[in-house]
Amino acid sequence: MKAMIQTRYGGPERVSLADRPRPAVGPRDVLVAVQASPVTAGDRRLSTGDYPCITWLPGRIATGLTGPRAPVSGTVFAGTVVEVGPAVRRFVPGDAVFGQVMSGAHAELLCVPEDGAVARAPAGWEPHEAAALPYGAGTAHHFLSGVGGLAAGERVLVIGAAGGVGLYAVQLAASLGAEVTALARPADHASLRGLGAHRTLEPRDGAWREERARYDLVFDPVGALDGGPWRRLLAPQGRYLSLILSMRLLLAMALGRILPGPRAHTGVALASAERLDALRALAEAGAVRPVIDRVFPIDAAAEAHRHVATGQGRGTVMLQVGAPSRLRAAG
Numbered sequence: 001m002k003a004m005i006q007t008r009y010g011g012p013e014r015v016s017l018a019d020r021p022r023p024a025v026g027p028r029d030v031l032v033a034v035q036a037s038p039v040t041a042g043d044r045r046l047s048t049g050d051y052p053c054i055t056w057l058p059g060r061i062a063t064g065l066t067g068p069r070a071p072v073s074g075t076v077f078a079g080t081v082v083e084v085g086p087a088v089r090r091f092v093p094g095d096a097v098f099g100q101v102m103s104g105a106h107a108e109l110l111c112v113p114e115d116g117a118v119a120r121a122p123a124g125w126e127p128h129e130a131a132a133l134p135y136g137a138g139t140a141h142h143f144l145s146g147v148g149g150l151a152a153g154e155r156v157l158v159i160g161a162a163g164g165v166g167l168y169a170v171q172l173a174a175s176l177g178a179e180v181t182a183l184a185r186p187a188d189h190a191s192l193r194g195l196g197a198h199r200t201l202e203p204r205d206g207a208w209r210e211e212r213a214r215y216d217l218v219f220d221p222v223g224a225l226d227g228g229p230w231r232r233l234l235a236p237q238g239r240y241l242s243l244i245l246s247m248r249l250l251l252a253m254a255l256g257r258i259l260p261g262p263r264a265h266t267g268v269a270l271a272s273a274e275r276l277d278a279l280r281a282l283a284e285a286g287a288v289r290p291v292i293d294r295v296f297p298i299d300a301a302a303e304a305h306r307h308v309a310t311g312q313g314r315g316t317v318m319l320q321v322g323a324p325s326r327l328r329a330a331g
């Protein structure tokens with residue numbers, strides 16, 4: 001089977017197409033013919049081995065010291081079940097599924113355990129659309145609904161709102177009934193309003209940083225405010241959610257345990273079948289929709305990595321792995 005592989009950490013030039021053996025299917029495994037798999041900012045981090053702050057060493061120990069231990073890249077997939085092990089009960093060949101893995105999704109075939117992060121895809125959604133959800137929407141769901149406990153009527157600021165996670169955080173926060181302020185370049189403001197943002201701000205206009213107790217929750221995928229300005233933006237019971245671990249954030253989290261006022265949180269959004277089920281329900285209810293930036297054929301995965309590395313994309317960058325889909329890039 002065709003797969004994208006990488007054996008040393010580094011830039012997009014390290015990614016190449018290779019022939020790999022068909023995965024062996026165990027008794028409780030599901031073999032998926034992958035049709036779509038995104039290249040995300042998270043994949044770029046795995047590809048460079050550039051883990052932030054004190055996560056560098058544990059990250060390298062977990063994924064490989066000088067290069068990815070699991071050579072086939074790709075952490076999110078959508079496709080069709082083509083074979084199941086004899087003990088599998090949840091899936092049958094022909095099921096349309098989507099899910100998340102630690103590696104291996106940038107390949108024509110992917111073997112996942114039945115009890116892993118794999119679930120039925122949203123009904124009526126194309127593979128490219130379903131594959132756009134687990135990374136951005138799954139991360140936003142973990143942090144906003146789970147860690148942050150965002151409730152209807154609360155005021156939320158989404159930083160990096162036009163990014164791979166932010167675009168879905170805006171949609172999920174709006175669907176939860178929150179009042180959403182999106183921080184992004186002016187060129188993205190109209191589309192962010194279309195996704196549910198009530199208010200849009202421009203990062204280069206520093207006035208927004210001076211607002212006092214304006215929000216109940218600040219969602220910061222890039223750690224832009226981890227130096228402390230989040231405190232004054234938040235109401236006393238407010239929550240600051242950063243996806244990027246830093247020493248300053250660790251200190252703020254420790255102090256938050258003993259001092260009154262808003263609290264800081266971070267963590268890792270681990271995938272699960274329960275979260276995928278929640279995303280499917282949101283998708284089928286129309287509460288979240290895919291935002292696709294560009295679709296690349298799997299042979300052009302290095303180019304897709306280069307495009308993601310520029311940071312210029314708006315939405316999910318997708319690899320078309322198997323059969324062509326009707327969907328093409330939105331913009």
Ligand SMILES: NC(=O)c1ccc[n+]([C@@H]2O[C@H](COP(=O)([O-])OP(=O)(O)OC[C@H]3O[C@@H](n4cnc5c(N)ncnc54)[C@H](OP(=O)(O)O)[C@@H]3O)[C@@H](O)[C@H]2O)c1
Pocket residue numbers: 040041042045135139159160161162163164165166183184185203221222224243244267268269270311312
């Ligand atoms: N902890 C977890 O579980 C978890 C899960 C998923 C992702 N992540 C991490 O989250 C980070 C973001 O992922 P992503 O997919 O959203 O990345 P992305 O697609 O590159 O988007 C980042 C967005 O943030 C904006 N931005 C960057 N620096 C900024 C700043 N200083 N002030 C305001 N806006 C800024 C960018 O805007 P411009 O393009 O206009 O600069 C861009 O729209 C990555 O580092 C990823 O590894 C963590």
